[in-house]
Amino acid sequence: MNQAHSGEKTVFRARFSSITDTDICTAMVRLGEPDHNEALSVDARQELDLRIGCAFTRFQTKYFQGKYGNLDSSLISFGPCQTPTLGFCVERHDKIQSFKPETYWVLQAKVDADKDRSLLLDWDRVRVFDREIAQMFLNMTKLEKEAQVEATSRKEKAKQRPLALNTVEMLRVASSSLGMGPQHAMQTAERLYTQGYISYPRTETTHYPESFDLKGPLRQQANHPYWADTVKRLLAEGINRPRKGHDAGDHPPITPMKSATEAELGGEAWRLYEYITRHFIATVSHDCKYLQSTISFRIGPEHFTCTGKTVISPGFTEIMPWQSVPLEESLPTCQRGDTFAVAEVKMLEKQTSPPDYLTEAELITLMEKHGIGTDASIPVHINNICQRNYVAVESGRRLKPTSLGIVLVHGYYKIDVELVLPTIRSAVEKQLNLIAQGKADYRQVLGHTLDVFKRKFHYFVDSIAGMDELMEVSFSPLAATGKPLSRCGKCHRFMKYIQAKPSRLHCSHCDETYTLPQNGTIKLYKELRCPLDDFELVLWSSGSRGKSYPLCPYCSNHPPFRDMKKGELFPP
Numbered sequence: 077m078n079q080a081h082s083g084e085k086t087v088f089r090a091r092f093s094s095i096t097d098t099d100i101c102t103a104m105v106r107l108g109e110p111d112h113n114e115a116l117s118v119d120a121r122q123e124l125d126l127r128i129g130c131a132f133t134r135f136q137t138k139y140f141q142g143k144y145g146n147l148d149s150s151l152i153s154f155g156p157c158q159t160p161t162l163g164f165c166v167e168r169h170d171k172i173q174s175f176k177p178e179t180y181w182v183l184q185a186k187v188d189a190d191k192d193r194s195l196l197l198d199w200d201r202v203r204v205f206d207r208e209i210a211q212m213f214l215n216m217t218k219l220e221k222e223a224q225v226e227a228t229s230r231k232e233k234a235k236q237r238p239l240a241l242n243t244v245e246m247l248r249v250a251s252s253s254l255g256m257g258p259q260h261a262m263q264t265a266e267r268l269y270t271q272g273y274i275s276y277p278r279t280e281t282t283h284y285p286e287s288f289d290l291k292g293p294l295r296q297q298a299n300h301p302y303w304a305d306t307v308k309r310l311l312a313e314g315i316n317r318p319r320k321g322h323d324a325g326d327h328p329p330i331t332p333m334k335s336a337t338e339a340e341l342g343g344e345a346w347r348l349y350e351y352i353t354r355h356f357i358a359t360v361s362h363d364c365k366y367l368q369s370t371i372s373f374r375i376g377p378e379h380f381t382c383t384g385k386t387v388i389s390p391g392f393t394e395i396m397p398w399q400s401v402p403l404e405e406s407l408p409t410c411q412r413g414d415t416f417a418v419a420e421v422k423m424l425e426k427q428t429s430p431p432d433y434l435t436e437a438e439l440i441t442l443m444e445k446h447g448i449g450t451d452a453s454i455p456v457h458i459n460n461i462c463q464r465n466y467v468a469v470e471s472g473r474r475l476k477p478t479s480l481g482i483v484l485v486h487g488y489y490k491i492d493v494e495l496v497l498p499t500i501r502s503a504v505e506k507q508l509n510l511i512a513q514g515k516a517d518y519r520q521v522l523g524h525t526l527d528v529f530k531r532k533f534h535y536f537v538d539s540i541a542g543m544d545e546l547m548e549v550s551f552s553p554l555a556a557t558g559k560p561l562s563r564c565g566k567c568h569r570f571m572k573y574i575q576a577k578p579s580r581l582h583c584s585h586c587d588e589t590y591t592l593p594q595n596g597t598i599k600l601y602k603e604l605r606c607p608l609d610d611f612e613l614v615l616w617s618s619g620s621r622g623k624s625y626p627l628c629p630y631c632s633n634h635p636p637f638r639d640m641k642k643g644e645l646f647p648p
Contacts (some may be wrong), residue, residue, distance in 0.1 A: 088107040088294045091108065113514045114512045117511040117557045118613070120522050123522065128156050129154060132296060135536075135540075135597075137151055142589055143544070144553060145554045145558055146576050147467055147480055149465045152484070153432065156529075158460050159495060160455045160497065161439065161461055163485050165434055165439065166479050166486070171431055172432075178428045180205045180426055181204055181210035181424065181425055183201075183213055183422070184421070184424055185380050187373070197381060198382070200378070216377055218422075220421070221417065223373040223415065224415050225371060225412055226373065226413075226573065229369070229410065230364060232367055232368075233366055234596060235364040237358050239321040240281070240321055240329030241331075242330065247454065248434075248441065251473050256347075258458050258459065260344075261455070265277035265348060268341075272333060275329075278327070279327040279451065280322070280324035280451050281324045281327060281329055282322050284328060288328060290308070293332055295317065296334050316361060317360075318360060319359070338350075355396070358392040358396045359392075364399075365389055366386060368383065369406070370383050433475060433476050437473075443457070446499075448501055467481055480550075480551075483550050486545030486546055491540070492535060492539075509562070557572065566586070569585045577594070578594060581591075591632070596618045597616070599615040599617055606628035608628070608636050
């Protein structure tokens with residue numbers, strides 16, 4: 077190892093976004109110094125999240141697990157990003173619960189275009205919420221025999237090709253279209269990156285720099301069995317420069333670096349790779365062009381409209397067919413003053429419907445909009461609220477809050493709404509970004525933020541009774557939970573075994589709780605007692621074929637010998 081001479085720099089950073097020979101060699105030639113400000117920003121974020129999260133999590137967990145037996149969560153965690161993420165889900169739940177449907181009425185008209193075809197017309201008033209008024213409009217139109225053309229228009233429009241792919245958009249599509257959770261999608265993308273199939277998948281940038289070689293990755297796909305024809309045509313006719321997106325200054329957009337087949341990757345890795353590749357090809361393709369035709373009709377005093385679309389050039393939708401312009405019948409050629417026979421006019425009764433629970437894709441959009449988390453941490457926060465049993469992932473990857481998640485958020489609302497709103501975390505993220513840019517002082521930002529949350533923590537502790545009132549409604553006390561198992565060594569009464577996470581024994585007479593090893597089964601061990609404290613021993617088993625270990629509940633939680641740690645008697 078070479079020793080540094082005075083003033084000599086020995087630590088350098090290689091910056092690259094894909095594991096290809098060219099990128100690695102270029103990075104080694106252009107070594108730079110580590111950015112001290114970026115490092116300070118990362119340190120500040122880690123320290124804030126750790127200290128704030130640990131303080132609130134430890135207090136909540138000890139307080140509520142010591143009182144309730146059916147929380148079904150081994151850790152009642154709080155996180156500066158995790159909690160606002162849960163807040164979005166509960167906010168949508170509250171809107172659904174408070175929604176009151178309203179009845180409304182619409183008019184629907186149908187005219188004959190020719191012998192074999194009719195046109196369905198949309199009412200210009202859209203809808204009315206008074207049945208008598210709707211009936212009045214129906215009476216004014218239902219006896220009319222003809223619909224008169226008042227105006228026609230034909231406009232050529234374009235559906236823009238997508239921006240270059242960044243992490244957030246990849247996660248959104250993976251959840252909504254591929255059925256992959258954000259955490260799993262990110263892990264799959266990282267494997268594709270380390271295997272050299274795609275560029276670095278953690279990026280906020282949606283803009284390719286002018287110096288980026290777009291033709292290189294495109295040529296890699298020229299012989300692919302699925303899209304070779306499209307790629308060869310683009311290379312022959314000339315690629316279209318991608319749209320100008322956002323340059324976050326981190327890494328280029330996610331790009332396929334070499335060709336791969338379904339047989340080579342298999343399963344979900346292939347589906348994600350296929351989407352990334354199709355998206356990249358779409359960014360250098362042309363926009364989709366279509367002709368939109370509109371005819372405005374008058375039936376009696378009321379106005380109706382009919383719209384049709386005809387594709388002129390599919391453009392990028394050829395490689396991304398799911399983005400195609402919906403197929404609609406072409407409208408008949410007509411002009412102002414022409415008339416069509418009215419087939420029918422009817423009144424439909426409908427009801428407003430509540431919003432649905434948030435999908436993962438919608439939650440990711442909200443987190444990005446409010447500055448909650450980074451492209452790298454968003455999947456982690458969503459995964460955490462699922463793992464903590466705060467939300468359940470339902471069909472369509474919709475996130476439905478559990479009773480525990482709802483009570484926690486409502487409790488924060490009651491004590492300090494800023495703990496769950498995205499505003500305070502968004503402000504902290506801005507300060508952390510300023511540290512990275514060298515525009516804010518590391519110690520000042522750290523000190524000020526910790527001081528704010530220290531005051532919030534003390535107020536939260538003093539006001540915890542407000543959240544406890546909500547907990548009492550939804551959860552059962554320890555004394556009313558579980559089943560009798562072994563005797564307490566102090567009062568010799570039966571303690572109750574609580575199976576819900578975290579599994580534990582509770583003596584209601586002594587009001588003491590004893591933690592047990594997790595992820596196994598517990599039963600009484602031959603009714604033998606511990607010679608040190610007279611507690612009945614229990615037998616922990618890891619499964620039908622796993623090993624079994626006897627243990628004393630009291631000794632396991634209160635080590636009787638010097639240098640023993642709590643839980644040290646638990647099986648490994």
